[in-house]
Amino acid sequence: MLTRVAVLVSGGGTNLQALIDAKARGMLPNVEFSLVISNNPDAYALTRAKQAGIPTCIIERRGKKRETFTQLICQTLQDAQIDLVVLAGFMVILSPQFFEAFENRTMNVHPALIPSFCGEGYYGLRVHEQALAYGVKVSGATVHFVNAVADGGPIILQKAIAVLEQDTPETLQRRVMEQCEWVILPQAVRLFSEGRLRVEGRIVRILEES
Ligand code: GAR
Helix, strand or coil: CCEEEEEEECCCCHHHHHHHHHHHCCCCCCEEEEEEEECCCCCHHHHHHHHCCCCEEECCCCCCCHHHHHHHHHHHHHHCCCCEEEECCCCCCCCCHHHHHCCCCEEEEECCCCCCCCCCCCCCHHHHHHHHHHCCCEEEEEEEECCCCCCCCCEEEEEEEECCCCCCHHHHHHHHHHHHHHHHHHHHHHHHHCCCEEEECCEEEECCCC
């Protein structure tokens, strides 16, 4: 059975591109990217989606209450009969009603090893600035199911890399993206599409290939 996936974006969309490329390589045979939603009409991610032939939709947050915005997103996803929602650099926090409707069907990629450098206010380059300022020797990325607590849902996959002496926030961000985010996000989507993720409380069990 085909898993209908929607990807929510706000910016450059390199994680969306990693998903599109994984599909093109044949790594996601059971997945259809059915919709890309952006809150930002200027997001380059929209161009990437169009180039890949994926339908797009813009829903702006501006001037709307969080609940109204969330309701619009939910309705759009339900109308498109989406099975899995991927937050890939989506920079708006949705209200809890979303996580009730899409519980264990929404995943997010975060550019740090949760529970470090996560939660409200930790996004984009800021995460890497904080990691370097703290002096950690490893960092990485996490893909997790999303619940009402910011970056607090059950962890699906993580990948770590070494922090180098000469790293700047920009170089660390780049390596975390290339070596971690773009690797584990397609893997997590594949596992979901194969029905191999079982959530038990806050633990995600990865089932053997059948
Ligand atoms: C990625 O590094 C993603 O992990 C991060 O924003 C970037 C988006 O890049 N997300 C967060 O910080 C969410 N807390 P992209 O638009 O090129 O995929």
